[in-house]
Amino acid sequence: MRPSIVLVAIGEIKGNLLERLREELSVIFYPLLVEISGTLSIPKEAYNFSRKQYKSSHFLEALKIYATDKNSKILGITPVDLYTKGLNFIFGQATLEDNVCVISIHRLKPEFYEQAKNEKIFIERCTKEAVHELGHTFFLNHCPNPQCVMHFSNHILDTDRKSKNFCEKCQSKITEKIKSLEV
Ligand SMILES: [Zn+2]
Ligand SMILES: [Zn+2]
Incomplete structure (x- = not known):
């Protein structure tokens, strides 16, 4: 099977x-095929009533049904706010062994910070977080370079500061990993 990245909505993802x-990731992860596949419903058991947030591990678990081929990386995109133990919130999370990752777009919208709606900024942020989590599924670690997409985002300003691309070092790692998938 051709190595690919599979995008799965978890809940309703509006607009385009x-x-x-798909377009952005096709360029960054070239020559991998990027496809949009199916929709999962939001795992109800993930909801934490006192935090009013959803626990990310349930989303990763649900995505595993798509991870049937070792050459595919599965990215879930959800509109709800995610958390994991020890953190107030997360923009996204990945599991290394299972080739699955998830991003939450909840805190990527300028409106969340009481700023005017801005589609360009929103798409850029979503792309950065998607590339970052997919990078983890290729076994890349966090990068000390604040411009690199693999730099850890603790705050939306970190996300805005970094680019959607890998730094030279991380790019050579990812190129090697993609090549190893193709054999
Ligand atoms: Zn990370
Ligand atoms: Zn880097």
Whole structure:
């Protein structure tokens, strides 16, 4: 099977976000095929009533049904706010062994910070977080270079500061990983 990245909505993703992500990821992860596949419903058991947030591990678990081929990386995109133990919130999370990752677009919208709606900024942020989590599924670690997409984002300003691309070092790692998938 041709190595690919599979985008899966978990809950309702409005507008053309998935299509825009498909375009952006096709360039960044070239020559991998990027496809949009199916929709999962939001795992109800993930909801934490006191935090009013969803626990990310349930989303990663749900995505595993798509991870049937070792050459595919699965990216879930959800509109709800995610958290994991020890953190107030997360923009996204990846599991290394299972080839699955998830991003939450909840805190990527300028409106979340009481700023005017801005589609360009929103798509850019979604792309950065998607590339970052997919990078983890290729076993890349966090990068000390604040411009690199693999730099850890603790705050939306970190996301805005970094680019959607890998730095030279991380790019050579990812190129090697993609090549190893093709054999
Ligand atoms: Zn990370
Ligand atoms: Zn880097």
